[in-house]
Structure formats: structure tokens, C-alpha cells
Amino acid sequence: MSTSSSLPEHSSFIKTLPQTLKGIKKRAKKICLPGQKHAEALDMVARELGYRNYRQAQQKLASGDVPPETASNQNRHSVFLSAYWRDVDTRPRSAGCETLEIFLPRPVNSIVSKHQATYARNLEGFRQEAADHFEMISNANSQVRAWELLVRAAFTLQFMQVSGLHPATSQKQRQALELLTDFPLKDHLSLWIDPTSGTWVALDEPYGHVNDVSNVTKRAAWISDKALHLTKPIWAGLYYPDNAVPHLISPNEALVTKITGSLEALSPIATVPSEDQPWSGTSESYNARFTSPARKASGVARRVRPGTTYGFSKGAVEYHREAGHPLHWRPEKPLSQPDHKRVGQNSSA
Template structure:
């Protein structure tokens, strides 16, 4: 069955068009589809949406955004666990505030992903119920900041390069980097209170003046640790700084609360939160990664973490002699003039194969497994020229194929080796 596009219409005509799509995909009546489409845009039903658009009330419409976090507290006897979901309401829908790729770059949102157009979910587990609530509130404050300022997190090397001078700001801490639609940057520096006293204050003021940067300290709790860290705004554009300063001083976490309290929903640990937008798509959620068991031919699962895909390796054991040989080759390739794209793939493989080795020999005493097999050592010689490097890659492939039976994790590694070989052979940097 094809799915309904996960988009929130912002006009009455858009709601009608979405209803036609819903009707085609779910076979429900057109009237029912109109109500589903209207609810997806934040209205009670289509009649409510039409009345709101006709009266102009849609301009004041608030959009619900849901943030959820699993938690598992092993300090209790017995251990306890659960799922907390926080609902906030903002003037703009989540889809207009943050794209999927931007989420992991935003302060307080690094551990979250966009599960649906109205729902952010934290991937891993928080260590306790209180920690889960804290992370959800910080995430809510970040969304409020993004919506109010119109800024987006910096995501590209070019954007970061324009701000690299900030790395030298004395006593900077918990710095988050933001960009405006005009590509002017804003940084939020949130050190602890000692920076408000001398000599830290004078040193920082002198550095800002010397580097022709504008800064200000708003009367605002900030994002990283409200009430404890002290936020400072820095920018290369005085107008943007002043605008951002004025906006954040009007912000208060109370604006996100309902009746002075955070609207939290508590569920069982093995449940899943299903948001209104997810319900409207009629598309079921997949099981949470790391919480179900699977099977892969000739492979064994060797690492599992709730919220993340399980890690697998071939279900055979490579001799320590071959591990050491592969380690020697990887070390030499590391010091060789490999193209950057090949170097990145080889570094990834080097790390993963070390993990395979420790998993294969996990029952041995740690002292019996040389920790320097894949890293460390002195007087490592590089390979000279493309031919030597390509031959080294082929040697690695031969060892892997002679040791392990065909399996998905082996095939994944061989593909990475093939990509590295191709980049070396073609000189692709």
C-alpha cells in the first residue's frame, strides 16, 4: 500500500488536496478523509478548519510538537524503565523548523531524530526518569529558540569555517553554532558563572574587541543548562546580534508549559509513542532498533544497544596471526598517500575489524589479546605508489575471504574495501 505524504497543508485548498490523497490510499469516504486531513494540520475536523480559515484564526494557530525519550534506571532494585513524551505548542510546525539532517547538529537535539513530521524521538536510553525529563525540556527549549529566532544549526564545513575563529575565544564552553537565512552566523557560548568575574571577563572582552566580533549577554536562561550556565551571543553581524538578543530576552520556558506544568505523557518502556501525524499516515511504526532479535546467515550479533541497529560479525574466528597481518597492512596504509575518500573508508574498517577481533576473543584474558594489533607501533613504513597500495588492499580482501564464510557483515566490509581500492586506483580525492 502506498503511503500518504507526510506534509501539513497550510491552506484550506491544501487540506482538500490532501484529503483526496488520503481517500485514494485508505479507501475511506471523502468526508472522513477531509476530517483526517484537517486533523493532520492541527484542527479538530474539516468544519473547524474551514471556520478558522474563513475568520482568519489560522494565523494564531499553534502546532503540537511531541518529543519522546526512553529511560532505563539500573540504580534501582529492581531496575526501572519507561517512556516519557513531552508535548509543546509552537506557532510553526516541526517540519518548517528543522529538517531531518539538521536535527543532530542543533544544541540539545543531538541525540534525537525526526520520527515523523510532528515527533522527535531520542535514540538511546536516558539513565533515569529525571534525566529523561531534563533532556526533553532542553530539547523543547531548543525548538523554541529555533522558532523564535529563525536560525538553523550550522551543518556544513563552509559554515563552520566561517566561525572557526570562535574556537579561540577564552573560556568558551558549550558553544552552539547557528546560521541565518542570509548566511550570517550566530554563536551561543554558554560557560559557567566564573566567566562573569575577573580576570576571565576582561580577557574575554579584550579578545572580542580585538577580533572585531559583536557580543551580548542576554537576560535569558539559555539552552545548555538553564539557571547555571551563562549564555553569551556572538555574531559577525551587529543587526543580527541585536535582533537575536531582543528575541531571546522575550523567551521564557513558561511559554511552553500548559497551566504552569510541562505536559508529559508516561508510557511503558516497550511501547511506542504514535503521534497524530503518524496515525494519519496509516503507516505503522517499525520496532525500536536494538530491542528485537534477528537472524543473519553465517553471522552473529555481537553488540546490542537499545535505540541503535545491532552490530554483527561473521560467525567464525580469524587467527590472531591473520589479525596481526591485517593490522600491519592497515597501519601502513594509514601512513601512505591514500586519497581522503579511501582513507576514510579504511579508518572505518580498521576500527570495525578491531571490534571483531575483541569479540572473537572475548573469552580470553585481555592480556592474551594484543591491544596494539590494529593501532600503535613504531617505524611504520608507508606504501610507495598506487600499485603497492592497491596490492595491499587485495591482500586484505584475500585474508577476509579465506577466513570468513559468506555473510552480510563480510559483504559490507568487502564493498568498503572495493570502494577504497577504486578511489586509490583512480586517484579520487
């Protein structure tokens, strides 16, 4: 069963730290432990802000300095990813809401638009609920699965931020996939577009058998014959991180070489929990309905997920509901035989 914990404070979606001497004193008073000297607490807060001690903070702030940590946080934009889950295999049945916060160097919609995001691998099942929040529409079948899906979604946002690529969204853009129809051993293919040049980049993620020498040779010959370029970044990938083997393919050699270098320099933006690594997100009850700072600041009520509220329709009865899907209705009164025939004719027309 999930446990509840609170999210950190945010201001404009960035961790709140004091920026004045008055603020430092207020925070020091708040965090001061029993038996601890107030001066020690002042030094602790000053170090949070990037200063050696409170005395240096006094000198710098008096001269109009911006705290180092505050300045660096101005380039850290929070994005929240949330997923709901119901596990019917536990006794008693369990459910919850998981929320993962990640930080990007710029606002998420400067990396990918709301429309484009729904085409990106690992984000297809999400909707952008607010400027800083992506919410999974349907339910995961367990807490562990929810964690996995959130981490993969985080990897996708990090991939787009680092590579500068957008997911292919139009039929014209996706025509490039036809060129790869007979690419040997291709698997879990996703297509991306460089917005500057319009050049396509395919991310191919087959399993480990692709590393067999005969398969490597076969694929390399095909790439050469098609005048394409292939790289194999040492990177976790998106489809099944650290289990599939990612390859980048494109007609532009310089582009895939550049992206490969960027991906290989990455540190994972999130981690799936394990025995050695606890969950870094927040676990709440299924009915928590996480509301992000941007949604709260907008003053507009958050939207509910499809299939999670009760509806009413005159002359109809709801007969099926599933989170993430529209409600199913049937007529309140049984149809007559002629009406059944008429409905059948209309549906087959």
C-alpha cells in the same frame, strides 16, 4: 516507576474542539456532570471556544463565524518529543517512555529541516521519526534524565523558531569557529546561521565565573579587537538552562541585538519537573513505542530504533545490543588461525 496516561485528542495535530452547534451539544452531553444542568454544560463548551455563553455561540455560528479558540489554534502546531529510559540503579530496575508535547506557531520543518535538526544542540541524539515527532535514539539512564533531555530539546526548537537561526551544518559554515579559537573563557560553544544573510551567530555558554569583572573586561577587549559584537540575553540558554550564562557573538550587531530582544521576551516552552511543578508530559511503559498523530495519519508504520529488535544472520551470532546502536555480530563458527591473520591484515590496511 513511570505511570501511564493518555495524550489529548488531536486533529491535524491540533486540539480538537467542536466548530458547529451540533458539535457543541454533543460535547456538552459528554462532559455534563451528574446533577449539572445541560444548559450549564452548553455554556462551558461555548466558553472553551472563546464565546461568553451558548447563546452568543448560537448567534455567531449561525452567521458563519469561526470560533475564536479554533482560529487561534490554527496557528498552534503540535510537536512531540519522546525519550526512552532504563534505570539500573533502582530496585527493581525500572524503565519507561516519556513524551512531551509542545506547540509552535508553524510546522516544525518550516523552522528547521530534518537534516539540519541533527546538528542542533540538544537534538543531536534525536531523529525525526515523523513530521511532528522527534524521538531520542538511545536510552537515558533515568526518568529524570529523560525529562531533562526532552525539555532541553524543546528549548532548542523554541530558540530556532524565535531567532530564525539554523544550526551550522557544513564545513564551510563551521569555519567561523576558528575565529573564536582563542576567545577567553569560551565554553559549550554552538554555531548558528542566519539563512537570510548567511551571517553566523555563536552561542557561548560558560558558567558563572565568566561574570567576574576581570573576565568580563578581558572578553570585551577581545571582542572589540576582532570587530565582533557580543550580547548577554537574560534567558535560560540551551546547554545547561538557568545554570550556564548564555552570550551571543556575531559580526552583525543588528542581528544579535534583535535576537537578544526576542529571547528575553520568551516564556519557557517547557519545564523540568520539580516538587512544585509536576511533569507536563506523558509517562508510559518502555515498550509503549509512542506513535504520533502525523505518523498515524500517514498510514506508514513507524520505524523501530536501532538495537531494539532481534535480527538473524546466516553464519553469524549476535553478541551485543544497545538501544540506538547497530547490533554486533561474530561468526557462528570460530575462525581458524589463518582467517584471524587475514582479518587482522584487512582491518589494519
